[in-house]
Amino acid sequence: MDLFANVALGFERALSLDALLFCFLGVAIGTFVGVLPGVGAMAAVALCLPITFYLDPTVALIMLAGIFYGAQYGSSTASILLNIPGTVTSAVTCLDGYPMAQQGKAGVALFMVTMTSFIGGSIAILLMMLFTPTIAAFALRFSSAEYFMIMAMGLIAAVTISQGSTLKSLMMVVVGLALGTVGTDTGSGAMRFTFGILQLSDGISLVAIAMGLFGVAEIISSIGRDVSKSVVAKDISFRSMLPSKAEIKASVMPTLRGTGIGAAIGALPGAGATVATFMAYALEKKVAKDPSRFGKGAIEGIVAPESANNAAVQAAFIPTLSLGIPGDALMAFLLGAMMIHGIVPGPRFLVDQPVMFWGLVASFWIGNVFLLILNIPLIGLWVRILAIPYRFLYPAMLFFICIGVFAINYQVFDVFAVMVFGFIGFVMTKFGYPPAPILLGFVLGPMMEEHFGRALLMSRGSFDIFWQRPISAVLLAISLLLIAYSMKGIFLRVRSGAHAPEEASREL
Template sequence: MDIWANLALGWSQAVSLANLAYCLAGVGLGTLVGVLPGLGPVATVAMLLPLTYALDPASALILLAGIYYGAQYGGSTAAILVNIPGEASAVVTCLDGHRLARQGRAGAALGIAALGSFIAGCFSTMLIAAFAEPLTQVAFAFGAREYFSLMILGLTGAVVLASGSLIKAVGMIFVGVLLGLIGMDVQSGALRYVFGLDELMDGIDFVPISMGIYGLAEIARNLEAADRSAAAPSSVGRLLPNKEEWKASAGPIARGTLIGSFLGILPGGGALLSSFASYTLEKKLAGAKANPPFGEGNIRGVAGPESANNAGAQTSFIPMLTLGIPSNAVMALMIGAMMLHDITPGPQVMSSNPELFWGLIVSMWLGNAFLLVLNLPLIGVWVRLLRVPYRLLYPAILLFCAVGVYSVNNSVFDIWLMMGFGVLGWIFAKLGCECAPLLLGFLLGPMLEENFRRALLLSRGDLLTFVESPVSAGLLIASLLLLLIVTVPAIRSGREKAFAEDD
């Protein structure tokens, strides 16, 4: 089946009344989440995960995907208007975006951010459509040892691109893998780490761990911080950029789109890394001749990163959809949503559920169009929402978390698990440990073990089987090179500086 037939199948699925409604609801909620500081797409997707259990699988993924890339749009609004990044990838947008707002050019900055995001989102979705099927065919040729090595590469990428200490990131990977081993061993039937609790015989459910680590821990961190509401400007001025602003932004939008499209595919990459890389490139290209200087209201400092973070957000779906490997925490949650609907992530999704696969891709085009139409007219609404104190929002979020977790298995034990992981997530944040590697380790750990044991069974216990296959050996070498490269002093210091700016 060629790409046009696939897109026609996806179109027929995505334009149903129900899926259009879920797409619109997802991007609208995602924009709201991006605008309001202190929540973020990861916590929101985690909290909404239980509700998707009652939906059709395609509708559930369309809704959750809309929240993710919609948050990239919304994050720029708070960054530009009140100098508070509504989403992590919007941190660099604060540098020039808020300066433009203080100069009375908030509308132009918001307009460029929305239009650049739309262009980048459409282009990166085209890449997903073009490369999804070839990558899936490659994945079908993988055996147990190739999948094991691929997952090692995914976990290595998560370690290298995690913020903070590499040692802490490795530790979080191991904690996640150990949590994934809890329960009954599929092959032997032995119980592992259940400590006499019958509720743990089937392992820890994905929903309480994700909602605890991201939902409850995020609430605790935000309550510790000062009240993050801010005085937003009463007027944003002209929304559409003029000819000179368009001319200055065209190059950064194109370069940001290409950077984000590539970096989004990398394990551990996505919107955050893409926006930093784009801003760094634009600043170096402009040099000392930039007028105005970067950080003083240069619109290229908005156009490039905003295009890059949206492109990166959307191409991060490629490894998740084609290989079953999550490239970031939100993609891990998306895999969790597929598992809730008894869909095994991986290359077989395209052949076993083509309507879901192509319907999700086509919905991204529709979602980007919805975002462009929604964002510019609703700027006034977002300005008013930015004045709502966080202390008025968190009780509803807390109640929503508890009801959502209970509704999946009707289990009070899951609520206790969520609370325990909430405390654990808060402690990890205090220790400077990022939780995304833990979540990736939790999801990939059981698959890593399964493929490792299967490969050893087929090779009769010969560990050399992992290097005898050219593909497996190449993936393991790539993992080793990633770790070696990041230990180079210049690269390590640059990495630490970039993530320090994020903090």
């Protein structure tokens, strides 16, 4: 009963005029920056922070959080329409979203990701209302050994994501790991592969890699291939956006599974939404009756990662608010914003600031409703983008990629990096090396190294730590099973030594 009183308290705060106004403003800005390729939520939140100094702390947080989860809604738009992820978390959505758009089902795809984003976000918010203290306590039981195992599992799952050669995917994961070693080593502080370039001491920019491998590579391969479609009026009618019964039915379970994975990964500080999207996609491919449909416009391939993404983003607030422990840079930033307002999130936050906590949680749900209302009518507008001739579209996309990459650290160097990775990404896809696993390897590599090193430090060099802790042991077992499962396919392909030409030189 206490819960209902609290929820009522929260909605009372979140439904006040100022809260509603800034919530809407936040999610609208979020959608906008999410749609732009390269310009992410981080830049927008950082740049909006000074505005919020003049607001009531609860309202300020409602707005900043709105930008954050709003960006996740917008980010899939560019993935589906242009094969360029709006943010890194929607890179996986490209794999099946873009083929859907090419089959004339862009409206359906956008509608479905909006709906599943809403469902994923809503379920995660519900979990947050019911179980925040329990989840937070559970997250504390994860030490470096568990983190390492869950990341290893994520990498192994990622290998199965791409079509074609498993070995090539595996190699791309390792290339991602290799790129992740550039910069300062967390353990020792040593500089690795920096070639004396100061800008490299923090490593290569993740956004530069993502925008290069996906964005610029896609632009190079699309120019001259005239991908623009003549969009006829019926393609943008409301009816054309509505999915068929079969499509809805096929989406229910993937959405729920995606939400589950997203909520679980999101609640762990540090694992991150990107990993959740990759794992959700890999799981769908594993459980599908016909995995070969993936990569060719399977609806499960967009709804699972998108629901995972939004669930993860909402769940990431759990450790931040209840433990005062931010999972990623963005959460650290929101935590900082709270501290600027004189509020210290931590174990006592729920008790000491019930209006703020419950008001924020209630606003998440209101914000998700706003996003639904905002995004459904926008679909018609986005689909029209497809009607613009590509020769007008690509210079604009190049500009947005440039400014987006630049805006993260104000570093011109990152724009050079985009150029290099654009070229590499283009050549690689021509040779049948998929770019998506590189991204995951790059995100996870430094964290895996850090946790591996720390786990061994804690166990004084004994590998027992990985199987003597129960959670870690379970994760290890799952990983080994996944490896065993993949081995058969690899062996068969290596022995034959030949494969179809269209597979090797397929487009991104």
